[in-house]
Amino acid sequence: MKQEKVIQLQNISKSFDGEKILNNINLYIRDKEFITLLGPSGCGKTTMLRLIAGFETPDEGTILFEGKPINDVPPYQRSVNTVFQKYALFPHLNVFENIAFGLRLKKLPEEQIRKQVKDMLALVNLKGFERRNVERLSGGQQQRVAIARALINHPKVLLLDEPLAALDLKLRKDMQVELKNMQKRTGITFIYVTHDQEEALSMSDTVMVIAEGEIQQIGTPTDIYNEPVNAFVADFIGESNILDGVMTADYKATFSGHTFDCVDSGFEKNEKVDIVVRPEDVDVVPCERGMLVGDVTGVTFKGVHYEIIVDIRGFKWMIQSTDYVAPGDHIGLSIDPDAIHVMKKSRFSNMFGDYSSFSDELEKLSDLSEEENE
Amino acid sequence: MKTINKIYTVLILFMLYAPILVLMLFSFNSTSNTGVFTGFSFYWYRELFRSAAAFAALKNTLVLAISSAVLSTLIGTMAAIGLRKMRNKYVKGLITSVTNIPMMNPDIVTGISMMLLFVFVGTMLGQQDKLNFWTLLIAHTTFNIPYVYLNVSPKFQQMDKHLPEAALDLGCTPLQAFFKVELPCIFSGIVTGFIIAFTMSLDDFVISYFCSGSDFQTLPILIYSMTKKEVTPDIYALSTLMIVAILTLLILSNLSGSKEERAKIRALRKKRAAARKEAKA
Numbered sequence: 001m002k003q004e005k006v007i008q009l010q011n012i013s014k015s016f017d018g019e020k021i022l023n024n025i026n027l028y029i030r031d032k033e034f035i036t037l038l039g040p041s042g043c044g045k046t047t048m049l050r051l052i053a054g055f056e057t058p059d060e061g062t063i064l065f066e067g068k069p070i071n072d073v074p075p076y077q078r079s080v081n082t083v084f085q086k087y088a089l090f091p092h093l094n095v096f097e098n099i100a101f102g103l104r105l106k107k108l109p110e111e112q113i114r115k116q117v118k119d120m121l122a123l124v125n126l127k128g129f130e131r132r133n134v135e136r137l138s139g140g141q142q143q144r145v146a147i148a149r150a151l152i153n154h155p156k157v158l159l160l161d162e163p164l165a166a167l168d169l170k171l172r173k174d175m176q177v178e179l180k181n182m183q184k185r186t187g188i189t190f191i192y193v194t195h196d197q198e199e200a201l202s203m204s205d206t207v208m209v210i211a212e213g214e215i216q217q218i219g220t221p222t223d224i225y226n227e228p229v230n231a232f233v234a235d236f237i238g239e240s241n242i243l244d245g246v247m248t249a250d251y252k253a254t255f256s257g258h259t260f261d262c263v264d265s266g267f268e269k270n271e272k273v274d275i276v277v278r279p280e281d282v283d284v285v286p287c288e289r290g291m292l293v294g295d296v297t298g299v300t301f302k303g304v305h306y307e308i309i310v311d312i313r314g315f316k317w318m319i320q321s322t323d324y325v326a327p328g329d330h331i332g333l334s335i336d337p338d339a340i341h342v343m344k345k346s347r348f349s350n351m352f353g354d355y356s357s358f359s360d361e362l363e364k365l366s367d368l369s370e371e372e373n374e
Numbered sequence: 375m376k377t378i379n380k381i382y383t384v385l386i387l388f389m390l391y392a393p394i395l396v397l398m399l400f401s402f403n404s405t406s407n408t409g410v411f412t413g414f415s416f417y418w419y420r421e422l423f424r425s426a427a428a429f430a431a432l433k434n435t436l437v438l439a440i441s442s443a444v445l446s447t448l449i450g451t452m453a454a455i456g457l458r459k460m461r462n463k464y465v466k467g468l469i470t471s472v473t474n475i476p477m478m479n480p481d482i483v484t485g486i487s488m489m490l491l492f493v494f495v496g497t498m499l500g501q502q503d504k505l506n507f508w509t510l511l512i513a514h515t516t517f518n519i520p521y522v523y524l525n526v527s528p529k530f531q532q533m534d535k536h537l538p539e540a541a542l543d544l545g546c547t548p549l550q551a552f553f554k555v556e557l558p559c560i561f562s563g564i565v566t567g568f569i570i571a572f573t574m575s576l577d578d579f580v581i582s583y584f585c586s587g588s589d590f591q592t593l594p595i596l597i598y599s600m601t602k603k604e605v606t607p608d609i610y611a612l613s614t615l616m617i618v619a620i621l622t623l624l625i626l627s628n629l630s631g632s633k634e635e636r637a638k639i640r641a642l643r644k645k646r647a648a649a650r651k652e653a654k655a
Contacts, residue, residue, distance in 0.1 A: 055539050075542040082543045088536035092558040101554075102544040153544065 004031040004066070007052060007188050012061035014047055014323070021047045023213040025061070029157075029191060034183050036192045036200040039210035045193045048210075049159050052191065053082050066156070080157040082151035085165060087142045089134040095121075095145055096130040102153040110224040123182065140171045147182070149309050156280070159187040164199065176203050197237045201225060211348075230343055236278045237350035240315045241282075242352055245275035245342070253342055256312055260293050260335060264342040274343040277295060279320040281339030290332015296325050309355055316355040394617060401610035408605070418607040428612060431596040438507070438592060439575040443525035447568045449515070450522025454560075455552075458530045470527075477520040483585035488513045492585060505587035513585040514575045521574060522567035529563035531554075569627040573620050 005028040012025040022044045029035050037045040050056045051063060054075030062069050070078060081102075089098050097104075099120055103113045107310040121127055123142035126164060129137075134145060160179075164172045174334055180203050183190045194200055200207050209216040209224060209232075217229045228234035231242050237306045244253035250265035255275045267273060287293050294312035301307075310331065317333070325331055422428055460466045476484060489505070492512075496504030511595035535591060537559065541551035580595035586595060593616065598611055 053539075053543060055542075074547075075539070076545045076547055080543075082540070084536045084540060086534060086536065088540040090537065090540070090558075101541075105545040130538055149544065175493070357620050 005029065005064075005086050006031045006066060007191075008062075008064040008067075009048070009051070010062045010064065012048075012051065012058045012063065014044075014051065014056065014059050016047075021280060022051075022058075025213075027208065027215060027218065029189060030206075031156075031189055033205050034180065034190045034192065034203060035206045035208060036194060036204040037208050038194060038197060038200040038236075040195055043210045044213040045195075045210050046161055049082070049161055049191065049193050053080055053156070053159055059247055079153075079155050080159055081153050081155040082159040082161065083143075083150050083163045085148045087146040089142055089145055089149070091135050093130045093134070094130070095126065095137070098145055099148045099152055101149060102345050110355055114294065116152055117148075120152045123151070123185075124148045125178075125255060126247045139167050140175065140348055143167065147179075151182070151186060151188070155188060157191060158183075160192045162194055163192075164258060165194075165196075172199075179203065182294045186325060201237070207241055209236060211236070223257075227341065228343065230346035230348050231274050231276075232346070232348035233351075233353050234274075234341075234343065235348075239279045239318055239320075240352070241277045241279065241315075243275045243277070243315065243354070244350070245273050245344065247271050247273055251337075253340055256292050256315065260291065260340055261337040262340040262342060263338050267342070267344075272345055274345060276343060277317075277335060278343040279318045279337065280305075282317070282319045282321075283326060283334040283336075284308070284319065284321050284323060285334045287330055287332040290318050290334060292333045292335075294331065294333065294365055296327050296329045296331060299325065318355045398614045398617070399612050400607055401614045406607055408607075417609040421606075422608040422611045425608065427591075427596060428593075428608075430593050431593045434507075434590055435576060435593040438510055438514060438616075439572050442511055442518055442575045443568050443571040445515040446518030446571045447522050447564060450519045450567060450571075451526050451560075451564055453519070453523050454526040454530060455556075457527065467653070470523075473523050475518045476517045477524075481580035484492070484517060485513075485581040488516070488581065489584040503587050503589065505585055507590045507620075509585050509587075509594070510582060510590060511604055513581050514578065517578070517581060518571035518574055521570045525561040525567035525570065526560055528562035533559045566627050569623050573623055576616070576620065597640070 002306065008028040009025050012022055012362055013020065025044075025048065039045045051058055054070070054073065057071060063071055065073075065078065065080075084154040084317045088156060090101065093101070099117045100113050103116060108116075117130070120327055121129060126141060126144050126148070129141070129145075134142060137145065143166075143201060146163070161180075164175050167175060174206055176199060179190070179192075192200075192203065201224070204221055206218065207221055207224045207305050211232050217224060217233050219227070228237060228240075234242055236242040243255045245253050247264070247267040248254050248270060249323060250267070253260050253262045253264070253273070253275060258322055294310040294317065296308055297311050297316065298309040299306055302320075303324050306324055308319045308321055308325060310317045310319055310333065312333070319333065375537065397410065400408065401418055402414050402416070403411055404415040404417055435648045457466055457469060461470075488509075492509040497510075533556070537555050538548075538551050541555040542548065546554060577594065578592075582592050582595055583598070586592065591599075593612065599614060600606070600609055
């Protein structure tokens with residue numbers, strides 16, 4: 001399927017106050033695609049969005065829109081529209097006027113504006129909200145107004161900057177589905193920025209993982225999840241046990257003191273590698289049948305499964321299992337060849353993947369500080 | 375305890391407003407007796423309206439108040455706009471502090487220093503009347519600017535900083551974005567700033583006293599010069615009118631402000647109630 005490249009970034013770099021936010025970014029975005037820029041706070045994903053919208057200009061490099069450079073085109077002349085993180089609705093205008101804002105600037109006849117706004121309100125499920133004050137809407141409703149206000153201009157590309165971050169969990173899930181449907185219905189290219197990996201996996205056609213101002217991996221959600229290129233991607237997307245290993249031969253990986261069969265080949269003999277094993281791919285078996293043996297140090301009930309932390313030779317594994325094991329139990333683990341993913345060593349190696357300091361509370365704390373940083 | 379609270383509050387209010395109430399009362403006195411209320415009449419108001427000097431002064435005061443308020447609103451608002459876009463924190467802080475000096479400075483110092491400057495510059499330019507309407511206008515505009523700035527710049531801080539970007543994004547030129555989005559958001563601050571500047575100019579005596587010439591007198595200066603001879607109740611009448619005028623303006627500005635506030639509070643309550651409902655369900 002050949003698709004037109006609607007946006008291209010070529011050798012883009014951008015610094016703020018001497019700090020490099022984006023470092024030589026090269027990418028293209030295909031028409032009618034739902035692409036997600038995924039990365040932790042401060043990785044440069046929002047800056048990338050603002051460059052495309054025209055609120056920032058790159059220090060180096062070229063931004064192409066449908067093949068033409070748009071570095072010097074001001075935001076009001078670009079056919080992209082943005083949905084801002086905190087909506088940025090105009091507080092002095094009601095819902096109707098907020099949505100009609102772009103059309104009024106184009107000086108369309110009143111009748112046409114009325115009709116289009118009505119259609120838009122129907123699209124975002126806000127029929128009858130025309131005269132409402134935007135400040136008195138709930139978060140989810142404000143979100144819809146913001147989307148309608150952007151979509152009514154029929155942009156080629158819609159930029160969404162963490163649009164669901166301020167909504168509660170249930171609403172967020174509903175909006176994810178709705179956004180995806182809207183994108184399919186309208187055929188507009190969505191560029192979606194988020195730090196929520198689950199959101200990225202469930203909505204996107206293509207996911208772009210960004211860290212430290214550089215693109216780590218571009219691919220479909222399944223590629224990114226199943227075949228992460230380095231320890232950063234493996235850790236950031238889902239839960240992962242990341243171990244040091246050695247490829248003793250093609251299809252043979254040695255880690256944790258055991259040589260496993262795997263499905264990867266093409267490495268040099270005895271090349272040091274990073275091994276990723278997803279917690280759900282590990283089976284708990286009796287000790288004597290286990291490829292690895294370890295002691296259970298912690299068990300958390302998660303509803304669908306138990307999250308079990310197992311100490312194997314000092315490395316804490318995380319395992320998800322529907323069967324209960326008690327802390328202190330001596331258990332065996334079995335891993336299928338296709339559950340083992342081998343990655344080349346990168347500068348992210350040994351930074352992630354051990355669950356020795358793992359706790360839910362800690363994760364929440366770091367989430368909070370992330371929000372404050374933004 | 376509650377009754378004591380109430381009594382205390384009433385007492386304080388009484389102490390605050392008793393002088394004004396007495397003044398208003400005696401402006402309706404039928405004789406010039408300052409000790410005894412001899413009967414209700416509009417005599418002193420009629421007397422006041424017959425005095426050409428008082429009217430000229432009233433006209434001068436209004437012209438000065440309006441023009442200085444307009445000027446300071448323009449300059450103060452522009453200052454708030456400019457300083458908001460400034461990135462350097464230290465320069466910004468410095469300029470903000472300097473802007474506030476005319477407000478902190480004792481009036482007498484501002485007055486004398488301005489007079490000195492006007493006379494100095496006037497002499498250099500070889501002018502006859504060194505102090506006139508223009509010097510007064512400059513003086514009033516100067517001390518009014520911080521009041522406007524202090525009312526407008528918080529409105530910018532309250533405004534979502536992405537609003538101007540959203541306007542650009544939807545097709546506004548930067549100028550359109552300002553007039554269609556930013557100006558409406560800060561407008562209530564501009565109005566409040568204007569009203570405060572107007573009343574400040576209206577009741578200023580000290581600075582005006584130093585910066586006005588003989589051919590342009592404002593009401594406060596006129597009243598002061600009248601009291602030098604003998605205090606007659608037509609001054610009470612004049613003061614009463616000024617109080618009523620300023621009171622009306624204040625009530626108006628409070629009403630426009632509180633309407634917004636009330637709407638916001640209502641919206642907040644609604645949201646909280648909805649959240650509580652959701653939490654229960």
